[in-house]
Amino acid sequence: MPPVTVHEILPALPDVPALRDRCRAPAMLEAVMDASGFGFFAYAASWSGTEEAALMDNGSGDDYAIVFSPAGAYARGFAHESRMSPYGDEDLAVWPGLVDAVPAAFRRYVTEPAFCDEGVPRATVVFWREAGDAAWRTGPVEFPADDPHGYADGAEDLFGVLAAGTPEAYRDFAEDYYEPERPLDLDAICHVFALRPLTEAVITALNPGADPAGAARAAARIGYPVAG
Numbered sequence: 001m002p003p004v005t006v007h008e009i010l011p012a013l014p015d016v017p018a019l020r021d022r023c024r025a026p027a028m029l030e031a032v033m034d035a036s037g038f039g040f041f042a043y044a045a046s047w048s049g050t051e052e053a054a055l056m057d058n059g060s061g062d063d064y065a066i067v068f069s070p071a072g073a074y075a076r077g078f079a080h081e082s083r084m085s086p087y088g089d090e091d092l093a094v095w096p097g098l099v100d101a102v103p104a105a106f107r108r109y110v111t112e113p114a115f116c117d118e119g120v121p122r123a124t125v126v127f128w129r130e131a132g133d134a135a136w137r138t139g140p141v142e143f144p145a146d147d148p149h150g151y152a153d154g155a156e157d158l159f160g161v162l163a164a165g166t167p168e169a170y171r172d173f174a175e176d177y178y179e180p181e182r183p184l185d186l187d188a189i190c191h192v193f194a195l196r197p198l199t200e201a202v203i204t205a206l207n208p209g210a211d212p213a214g215a216a217r218a219a220a221r222i223g224y225p226v227a228g
Contacts, residue, residue, distance in 0.1 A: 004156035005143060006125050010136040012163035016073045016129055022165050023054035023066060024224055025193045029170065031218035032206045033178055040177060045223030052223070056158070064125075064158050065115060071105035072133065076115055077125040079154020083144040084124040092120045099126055101139040106130075125153045167193045197227040 013019055023043055030039030040058055047053035047067065054066040056077075064077035078085070084095040099110045099121055106128050110121055127138040143152045161173045167189040175184055188205035192198070198219050200212050219226045 003143075003152035004160075005152045006127055006138050006141075006155040009155045009159050009163045010127060010138065012165070013136055013159075014165070016068065016131070019066070019073065019162075020052065020054075020068050021195055022162065024195065024222055026161065026170055027054065027222050028192050028198065028219060028224045029174070029189060029206065031222065032203055032210050032215050033174065043222040045221060062154065062158060067106075067109055069105075070131070072128065072130040074102070074106040074109045074128045075126065075159075076109070076121065076123040077153075077155065077158040078122045079124045079151070079158055082124040082151055082154040083146075084141075084153050086117070086120050086122060092118055094121045095124065095141065097139045097141040098123060099139060101137075102126065102128060103130060125155045125158060192224075195225065197225040199227045 014022065023041075026041040027039075027043035030041045033039070040056060042055040042057075044053045044055065050069060052068040054068070055064070057063040061080035062078060064075065066073055066075040080087075084098070086092050086094050102110055109115065110126075111119065116122055125138075127136050129136045141153070161169055164170075167186060170193070171184050171186055171189050174189075178184075185205040188202045191202050192206075198215060203210050203212050203215050216226050218224075
């Protein structure tokens with residue numbers, strides 16, 4: 001079976017405003033279920049004065065960032081097991097074609113220090129959508145021919161939950177990652193995915209030990225609504 005690459009992930013992603021909302025939900029859920037601040041997903045509603053950012057870090061060497069700006073959205077992801085990793089050769093180098101077609105509106109993110117190592121983009125997947133685009137785009141990349149594990153760019157592992165975009169997909173992920181012994185409350189997850197205001201009842205359903213005040217502070221950072 002051929003690997004799932006960025007080309008299969010992109011058609012599953014909604015437009016930029018809807019993706020922004022889709023990214024807020026798992027970040028809010030993570031903030032409630034893991035108050036340590038080391039959750040899988042995060043969201044910075046004030047990444048800068050004009051930008052927001054959705055972030056993922058699995059703690060095992062894989063991460064992504066999606067920057068939302070007035071120009072649209074730019075995404076880069078790094079899968080450490082991919083043969084497209086810039087660390088694959090003796091010399092640190094980005095995979096051919098990965099960032100060549102990034103439009104001018106997003107070029108500064110290619111060299112953003114937070115996304116680079118020694119000035120080289122830390123990425124195996126890059127895609128974007130300008131404000132006037134009708135679809136997501138990616139560069140003219142040829143995937144490794146000698147890839148015995150079929151991992152390709154790692155897009156499925158990086159963006160699979162986001163591409164699925166459903167409460168059920170998040171629940172299945174989270175029960176494996178966080179709570180293998182206790183099923184999670186799907187109604188509470190659906191509440192958050194619908195971006196309905198966060199309430200103490202929902203917080204308790206997700207994590208009986210969560211601090212409501214801490215969850216409210218996290219909601220402010222994420223830009224998630226809180227019940228008055």
